[in-house]
Amino acid sequence: MSLRQMQYLVTVVEQGSFTRAAELLHVTQSALSHQIKALERESGGPLLERLPRGVRLTPMGRAYFPHAELAVRSAAQARRAALATAGAESGELHIATVHAHAVGVLPEVCARWGREHGGVRLVLHEYATTEDLFAHMERGVADLAVGPRPEKWPGPVTVVGTEEMVMVLPPGDPLAGRAAVRIDEVADRPWVRCALEPVLAGRRWLDVECERAGFTPRTAVRTQHTSTAVRMAAAGVGVLITAAHELTGLDCTAVPTDPPWRREITAFSRVPPTGAAARFVTLLRETGVPGGGR
Amino acid sequence: MSLRQMQYLVTVVEQGSFTRAAELLHVTQSALSHQIKALERESGGPLLERLPRGVRLTPMGRAYFPHAELAVRSAAQARRAALATAGAESGELHIATVHAHAVGVLPEVCARWGREHGGVRLVLHEYATTEDLFAHMERGVADLAVGPRPEKWPGPVTVVGTEEMVMVLPPGDPLAGRAAVRIDEVADRPWVRCALEPVLAGRRWLDVECERAGFTPRTAVRTQHTSTAVRMAAAGVGVLITAAHELTGLDCTAVPTDPPWRREITAFSRVPPTGAAARFVTLLRETGVPGGGR
DNA sequence: CCCCACCATGAACGTTCTTCATGGCCTCCA
DNA sequence: TGGAGGCCATGAAGAACGTTCATGGTGGGG
Structure with a gap:
């Protein structure tokens, strides 16, 4: 039961197809089949329902999937957190936000980020509603979220403006x-x-x-x-x-x-922001957000 | 960057020692050294500070660790969720609770569980305070928590009594x-x-x-x-x-x-309970908890 | 001062993953 | 209805990876 297998499963489910997932993962479709099969063997039953057209999760797969997804995303965050602390000169910072903020407050911040931290690429995840934003943050899609203050959030929340x-x-x-x-x-x-x-x-x-x-x-x-x-x-x-x-x-x-x-506009994350994420929060407070930092 | 490496790191940090972690993981100390080193190579720097007496996390390690821990625990939950859905005849169900509930409401429930679902072993995680309980649930230590209604919880909460x-x-x-x-x-x-x-x-x-x-x-x-x-x-x-x-x-x-x-006594979890966890919730409501189900 | 506890390192071996090649199945369409 | 094409499964061989064994380095305590 490796991370790789979970990553494969997540991609297959997202793509709804072994073939497309294989392309996305830069492996052969055969490798996927083998790994998913191994995963299913270890899990005690099939996780995917093979349909003539694409695939779907079995009930068991539905029980398995959300945990696997969180594991995969957490691992990705771990890597990014480490890289951001290490060099601070490369890597990615994943920011989740709502569309309104993406067009409103973030462009200027991103521009400054590009000038000051050119090495760290920003990856924006935009959602239409705050519910979407929170749901995806809980699943661990991003290192940091920018949006209205969440009502229920089990992690640090900083008002940035x-x-x-x-x-x-x-x-x-x-x-x-x-x-x-x-x-x-x-x-x-x-x-x-x-x-x-x-x-x-x-x-x-x-x-x-x-x-x-x-x-x-x-x-x-x-x-x-x-x-x-x-x-x-x-x-x-x-x-x-x-x-x-x-x-x-x-x-x-x-x-x-x-x-x-x-x-209020807040920045929130699962763990206290470090490295690139911390610098991004600072930048948010300094730049462009009216009333920033108070 | 594999799950195994993260699992090793988590154990080493928890044990504060390579040697003890190796025993616990049933591998040689050498294997640990190799894997941790590989992980550090990929992460762009040392995660552990090797002290004459045991080890400690570096700043980078502190940024990395919480994500890694969540990944490891989520993977474990994924496995358990799958096994519980599959056979329902074997596996483990991890329940987190506060000590007061463990001695108060759970014994009877556990007794019934043993009679009705003998194959699924219950693993209890008991915490002294509700803060502890919530903190550990967020880190993914258990499949299901039993305790007072959490103030902020990003997941399903069921009142069981x-x-x-x-x-x-x-x-x-x-x-x-x-x-x-x-x-x-x-x-x-x-x-x-x-x-x-x-x-x-x-x-x-x-x-x-x-x-x-x-x-x-x-x-x-x-x-x-x-x-x-x-x-x-x-x-x-x-x-x-x-x-x-x-x-x-x-x-x-x-x-x-x-x-x-x-x-109120509630059962809460990160994802809707399935399989063994769902049955446990049902059992909680049926058994022993005054006012159960309302 | 020597010994012990602890972690690092290098080479060899065993396991696991990927690929290549191929096979089966279903669907769409002439 | 039969063939083409999309899609996933399977088996065997080679590459990659992880583990062990054996050994080396370092600091602390008797």
């Missing part, structure tokens, strides 16, 4: 130009909702605030990606509250809310 | 024989505190309740193990509130609190 939330309005909106807008002033408008809304104690922030203001937000449309939501709002579909920096380059109006809302 | 909390009094105490006792009736007494007190939203339950009752509990003694605390209380050192079933066989008086307190 805060974002100011603004209300997005189409160009020429009557409220445009105001210094700030109270939420009840738009109580009668439809809203653009997004999968990535900040959550507080299990409830969406906006719902809580609207309830306090005495109305229930009417949803015009619900999107996965924040960038989509922003364009909806800019087109006048409805009101959206989102982080200010996600609007750069768009033809729309943004007005701060009254009272001002802020949302 | 509730325990009634009672106030422990020495034999002949004036309050003994009462149907129930309010907490403010013992406001002037010293308390026996225990590391394993139920926690609610980050604060110890007892502190919250006493604050509500208008006093601050005065601590007579603080213990690690609940069983110690129970004996303290039975000896008249102070008042203790703990689960009723932890008193079986002791010469002391237990009086329910007014209002009644209950604490």
